[in-house]
Amino acid sequence: MGGKEVTRQDMRILIVEDDQDLAQQMAGGLTDAGYAVDVSEDGEDGHFLGDTEPYDAVILDLGLPVMDGASVLKKWRAAGKSMPVLILTARDSWTDKVEGLDAGADDYLTKPFIMEELLARLRALIRRSAGQTSSTLTCGPVLLDTRNGKVSVNGTAIKLTAQEFKLLSYMMHHEGKVVSRTELxxxxxxxxxxxxxxxxxxxxxxxxxxxGVPLIATVRGLGYRLEWVEENA
Structure with a gap:
């Protein structure tokens, strides 16, 4: 059950990109950064995954076979899917960017791009969707830095495995909410x-x-809730 120590990010991302080389390059970079990643190569399959699986963010190419990216996004938003979406386009045209944003995208990136910018934009989208404005999350004496994957308690560094970090980070992004085992x-x-x-x-x-601090409470029959109560101090 053990795992390697982690110094990266977390959460689950869907990539919808028909350029296989680019898709694998992005998937590799995101996996190295600690994300769980699914890849789809056409709009119809990508739409199905985004419609049926829970994602913390989606990277969506506009120029897709079978169903174009703007149509995929419009269908998601019409169905009430609210996950943040970063659109990719090789077309250096404002009309294409506006089309994507009007369809419900949260941000866009024009190809070619560098991986560091893609990662930074994803971190920002996930923070905003969770109501966070900083890359550093805190709950009581616990501090979690989503940029470098470091966790500390009262200033003392804590070593977590990759899956432990992902789980803690997800719960800290949803502080105060009951999260089921299935969702995690x-x-x-x-x-x-x-x-x-x-x-x-x-x-x-x-x-x-x-x-070593009472941060995660078990909610019987429902799951877990991460919350710092002042009486714990």
């Missing part, structure tokens, strides 16, 4: 991973032990 499982593993929600309890117990 869906967000920290990619689509192809053999998911087992029973491991979530193991990760939660490990995190509690490593943090």
């Amino acid at each position: 499982t869906e967000h920290i593993y990619d689509q192809d991973f053999d998911r087992d929600s029973n491991t979530i309890e193991v990760f939660v117990n490990r995190i509690r032990k490593k943090l």
Whole structure:
């Protein structure tokens, strides 16, 4: 159950891009940064995944086969899907960018681009969607830096495995909300991973032990809630 120590990001991303080389390049970079990543190569399949799977953000090319990116995005938004979407376009045209933004995109990036900018834009989109304005999340004495993957308690660095970091980061992005085991499982593993929600309890117990502070409460029959209560101080 152990894992390598992590110094990166978290959460689950969908890439919808028909250029296989670019898609794999982005997937590799995002995986290295600690994200769980799914890839689709056409608009119809991408729409289906975004409609049926929970994603923290989507990277969506506008020029897709079968169904174009703007149509995919319009269908998602019409169905009430609110995940942040970053559109990609090779077309250096304001009309295409405006079309994507009008369809419901949250940001855009013109090809070619550097991976560092893509990662920075994704971090910003995820923070904004969670109501966060800083790359550093805090809850009581716990500080989590989403840029470099560091966690500390009262200024003391805490070492977490990759999955432990993903789980803690997801819960800190949703501080105060009850999060089910199923939701956590869906967000920290990619689509192809053999998911087992029973491991979530193991990760939660490990995190509690490593943090050494009463931050994660079990909500019987529902899941977990991350919250710092002043009486804990």
